[in-house]
Every structure is written in C-alpha cells, then in structure tokens.
Amino acid sequence: MLVDKLHMRARQEPEKKPSLVEDAYKALKDAIRNNVFPPGYQGSEQEIALRLGMSRTPVHEAIIRLQEDGLVRVLSKRGVTVCPLAPEDIREIYEVIIAIEAMASELLAALPDEERQLVADELEEATSDMEQALRDDDLLAWAAADDLFHRTLVERCGNSRIRRIAQTLTDQAHRARMLTLKLRSKPTGSIAAHRDIIAAIRKGKAAEAHQQARQHRISARDELVPLIVSVGIKHL
Amino acid sequence: MLVDKLHMRARQEPEKKPSLVEDAYKALKDAIRNNVFPPGYQGSEQEIALRLGMSRTPVHEAIIRLQEDGLVRVLSKRGVTVCPLAPEDIREIYEVIIAIEAMASELLAALPDEERQLVADELEEATSDMEQALRDDDLLAWAAADDLFHRTLVERCGNSRIRRIAQTLTDQAHRARMLTLKLRSKPTGSIAAHRDIIAAIRKGKAAEAHQQARQHRISARDELVPLIVSVGIKHL
DNA sequence: GCATGCCAACTTCCATGGAAGATGTGATTC
DNA sequence: GAATCACATCTTCCATGGAAGTTGGCATGC
Numbered sequence: 001m002l003v004d005k006l007h008m009r010a011r012q013e014p015e016k017k018p019s020l021v022e023d024a025y026k027a028l029k030d031a032i033r034n035n036v037f038p039p040g041y042q043g044s045e046q047e048i049a050l051r052l053g054m055s056r057t058p059v060h061e062a063i064i065r066l067q068e069d070g071l072v073r074v075l076s077k078r079g080v081t082v083c084p085l086a087p088e089d090i091r092e093i094y095e096v097i098i099a100i101e102a103m104a105s106e107l108l109a110a111l112p113d114e115e116r117q118l119v120a121d122e123l124e125e126a127t128s129d130m131e132q133a134l135r136d137d138d139l140l141a142w143a144a145a146d147d148l149f150h151r152t153l154v155e156r157c158g159n160s161r162i163r164r165i166a167q168t169l170t171d172q173a174h175r176a177r178m179l180t181l182k183l184r185s186k187p188t189g190s191i192a193a194h195r196d197i198i199a200a201i202r203k204g205k206a207a208e209a210h211q212q213a214r215q216h217r218i219s220a221r222d223e224l225v226p227l228i229v230s231v232g233i234k235h236l
Numbered sequence: 237m238l239v240d241k242l243h244m245r246a247r248q249e250p251e252k253k254p255s256l257v258e259d260a261y262k263a264l265k266d267a268i269r270n271n272v273f274p275p276g277y278q279g280s281e282q283e284i285a286l287r288l289g290m291s292r293t294p295v296h297e298a299i300i301r302l303q304e305d306g307l308v309r310v311l312s313k314r315g316v317t318v319c320p321l322a323p324e325d326i327r328e329i330y331e332v333i334i335a336i337e338a339m340a341s342e343l344l345a346a347l348p349d350e351e352r353q354l355v356a357d358e359l360e361e362a363t364s365d366m367e368q369a370l371r372d373d374d375l376l377a378w379a380a381a382d383d384l385f386h387r388t389l390v391e392r393c394g395n396s397r398i399r400r401i402a403q404t405l406t407d408q409a410h411r412a413r414m415l416t417l418k419l420r421s422k423p424t425g426s427i428a429a430h431r432d433i434i435a436a437i438r439k440g441k442a443a444e445a446h447q448q449a450r451q452h453r454i455s456a457r458d459e460l461v462p463l464i465v466s467v468g469i470k471h472l
Numbered sequence: 473g474c475a476t477g478c479c480a481a482c483t484t485c486c487a488t489g490g491a492a493g494a495t496g497t498g499a500t501t502c
Numbered sequence: 503g504a505a506t507c508a509c510a511t512c513t514t515c516c517a518t519g520g521a522a523g524t525t526g527g528c529a530t531g532c
Contacts (some may be wrong), residue, residue, distance in 0.1 A: 253523095280512075280513060281513085281514075282514095296515090310514075311514090312513090312514065312515085313512090313513050313515080314512090314513065315512090426513060
C-alpha cells in the first residue's frame with residue numbers, strides 16, 4: 001500500500017482530489033450525454049447549482065470547461081444552453097475522427113512487436129464482444145463494445161493529445177450515435193472492418209492500418225450523415 | 237453604421253463584449269507565448285491578478301481555460317505553473333498536425349471550383365511572402381508568412397473543429413517554433429512543398445493534396461524533433 | 473388595437489472573505 | 503547534531519453579495 005502510494009507519486013500522478021468543480025463537470029457532462037438536459041435546453045447556473053446541491057461558483061467554473069469542450073454555450077446574462085448538433089456538426093466531427101483515428105492506427109502499427117500484439121489482443125476482444133452482442137441482438141452491448149474498440153485505438157496509440165481530442169469528439173457525438181443506433185440496419189460490416197485494422201496492426205503495416213481505419217470511419221460517416229439528414233432532423 | 241449593427245445581428249455574431257475573463261485569457265496566453273512567463277514558471281493567481289489590475293476571480297477562470305488548452309497547470313493549493321514542453325510533446329503535437337492539416341488540404345481540394353481557386357490565391361500570396369522574406373533574410377517575417385499559410389489552410393477548410401484544434405496546437409508549439417527558427421538552416425524547402433499543396437488544391441485532387449500536406453508536415457517533424465533533442469533541451 | 477417606453481425580475485460577471493490544504497521554518501526533544 | 507512536531511504563511515477552493523446587463527410584461531399614449 002505504501003509502495004503503491006510511492007509508485008503513484010513517482011509516476012507523476014498528482015493524486016486525484018475530488019473537487020466540487022470536478023463533480024459538477026462530470027455530472028453535467030453525463031446529464032447532457034443522457035439527454036437529462038436535452039439539446040437546446042436553457043437554464044441558469046443558479047438552478048443547476050441548486051439541483052447539484054452546491055454553490056454557484058463551482059457550477060460556473062464547470063460550465064466554462066464544458067463550453068471549452070463545445071457542449072454548452074453561455075449566452076452572457078441570458079443563461080446557459082446545451083449546444084444542439086446539426087448534421088453539419090456531425091460531418092465536422094467525423095472528418096476529424098477520420099483523420100485522428102487513422103493516425104492512431106498508424107502509430108499503433110509502428111509500436112514495438114510485443115506491445116503491438118498486446119493491443120491487437122485487446123482490440124480483438126472488443127471486436128468479439130461486438131460479434132457476441134450482435135448474435136444476442138443486444139444493440140446497446142454492441143455499441144458499448146464498438147466504443148471500447150475505438151477508445152482502445154486512441155488510448156493505446158501513445159499520443160495523449162490524440163486521446164484527448166478523440167474523447168472530446170465522441171462526447172459530442174454521443175447523442176447522435178445513440179439515435180442512429182436504433183435507426184439503421186444491423187451493423188454487421190464493422191466487425192470485418194475492425195478485423196482488417198487489427199490484422200494490419202499485427203503485421204506492423206503502418207500505411208495499411210492507416211488506410212483501413214480511415215476507410216472504416218469514412219464508411220461510418222457516409223452512412224450516418226445521410227441517415228440523420230433523411231429523418232429530417234435539423235438538430236439534436 | 238446602423239446597417240452594420242443589423243448586419244452583425246443578422247449574421248448571428250453574438251456581439252463581442254470584452255469581459256475581464258477574456259482579457260485575462262488573452263493576456264496570459266500572450267505572456268506565455270512570448271516567454272514573459274517562461275516554462276516552469278510558478279506563480280499565484282493573486283499575483284497575476286495584481287499584475288493585470290483585476291480581481292482574482294477572472295484570473296482564476298481564465299486559468300481554467302488555459303489549463304483546458306494544455307498551456308498551464310494548477311497544482312491545487314500550490315500555485316499555477318506554465319507547462320514545459322518536452323521533445324515528446326512536440327512529437328505528439330506534430331503527429332496531430334500531420335493528420336489534421338492533411339485532412340484540411342483534402343477538404344480544400346474538394347471545395348467548389350470558384351472558392352477553391354480563391355483559397356489557392358490566398359495560399360499562394362502567403363507563400364510568395366515567404367519567398368520575399370527569405371530574400372530579405374528576415375526570419376521573423378518568414379515565420380509569420382509560414383504561419384499565415386498554415387492558418388489559412390485550416391481556417392478555410394470549412395471545418396470549425398479542425399480550425400480550433402489546429403489553433404490550440406500551434407499555440408502550444410509556438411515557443412518551440414521560435415526556438416528552432418534560429419537553430420536550423422534556412423528553410424528553403426517549405427516553399428516548394430507549399431506550391432505542391434497549392435497546385436493539388438487548384439486541380440481539385442483531394443488525395444494528392446492530402447498526401448502533399450501530410451508529407452510536408454512529416455518532413456517538418458523529422459527535422460524539428462531531432463534538432464530539439466540534439467541541443468539537449470529537456471523541456472522548453 | 474397597436475406601438476412605445478418603463479420597470480421589475482431575472483441572468484451572468486466580478487469582488488471579496490473565510491475555509492481547508494500545502495509548505496517551509498524554527499523550536500523542542502532526545 | 504538530527505529528527506520531529508507545531509505553527510505561521512501562502513495557496514486554491516468555494517460561498518455570497520452587489521453591479522451591470524438582458525428580457526418580458528405591463529402601463530401608457532394615441
């Protein structure tokens with residue numbers, strides 16, 4: 001235990017201390033993700049503070065961070081509003097994801113052999129979870145496993161900035177993702193695409209991994225964006 | 237004048253109102269960029285507030301934003317410190333830039349003809365400025381023109397998230413850039429590379445524009461990172 | 473009925489004070 | 503002389519109040 005503590009210190013991990021700001025940030029982010037505050041919702045910091053049982057200050061500061069993340073917007077003296085996502089925004093987000101994840105895959109494929117195989121194993125596990133979920137007809141489990149695959153991709157690539165950017169983007173896109181999940185047909189194609197990416201990583205073929213990941217996300221975009229447009233949703 | 241105001245409103249531009257937080261944010265960012273607060277500098281919000289002639293609150297909130305940008309870090313109860321950049325960070329930043337700008341170029345090349353040529357003209361202008369600066373032996377002007385080229389690339393690509401991410405990254409890398417500017421030999425190669433990118437955009441060849449921009453930034457990374465390592469700088 | 477202007481009720485924005493935590497210094501103990 | 507502990511001082515963190523700005527409604531005038 002003592003060793004653990006020292007280890008933590010040595011690892012430069014500055015010890016998490018739960019602050020009210022952090023609590024508010026997480027709670028609000030979660031509330032937005034799960035449509036507790038639907039897009040377009042407008043409320044006051046006072047009201048949110050009351051709901052979270054804290055003062056206005058930590059709420060205010062959490063909202064500053066959420067605004068930096070692009071999730072909310074404060075309308076100077078008129079309250080804070082949850083940013084709605086237009087199809088245009090989804091397109092933008094996917095364009096960045098295409099570029100970012102392709103780079104992440106490329107970096108993974110350039111890792112030393114041992115670690116590369118380890119990551120590939122993790123990716124493979126997430127992919128078989130998707131397979132299983134599909135057999136069980138459990139869309140939510142499928143989405144969770146798919147999420148895990150893509151999260152692993154960026155978290156293991158060795159670039160903290162890629163990880164952070166990808167996280168912020170998927171936070172934004174989460175609502176759209178949940179919507180389209182129910183709308184489209186069974187996503188059987190993803191599994192094969194994931195296996196292609198994994199294979200390229202295993203072989204250490206950076207260019208191929210890049211191309212496969214890129215194509216996978218391009219396909220996703222080309223499927224989702226028209227779908228969203230077709231249902232006539234202006235924002236969500 | 238009245239027309240202007242109406243025009244602004246119509247354009248959904250929510251009217252900039254200079255708030256103290258915004259002032260503090262810009263002032264601090266600028267101070268960090270220009271090494272007024274050198275990397276590793278540690279100070280208190282109180283002190284900064286005094287220096288900027290305002291209360292602690294707006295400074296505190298500005299620092300939250302700067303922390304979100306990755307420029308500073310607040311050490312809970314021990315002051316705020318300016319994040320030093322290790323060579324590792326430079327590598328990370330460039331990896332993201334490689335991916336992001338390649339995508340931006342690709343998007344530019346996919347624009348409708350008219351706008352594409354317009355942007356190409358802008359890019360060409362920045363590039364000839366670089367040429368001129370090189371003839372004048374004015375490194376600072378060269379850097380400014382080079383900056384403008386890359387900024388134009390991402391600002392005109394039609395993706396606001398790409399623009400934002402690129403801006404944040406270049407803010408972080410600015411110090412490193414200024415340092416290496418003096419260290420390396422004359423950057424004559426960039427001009428040809430820029431022209432290749434411009435040509436691809438003019439022709440509307442998305443894949444080629446992507447590849448050219450990517451290669452240009454890869455070269456930059458492969459030149460800068462070893463350079464920084466070679467001078468034995470651990471962080472800056 | 474309709475436009476106009478005032479006003480009360482909100483909102484964020486900023487200042488300030490106290491609470492709690494971190495740090496370094498010096499007294500105390502052995 | 504070295505280790506330990508109390509404490510003074512500095513820091514961020516959070517609460518709260520007042521200032522300034524925005525909005526919607528209501529009275530007023532025609």
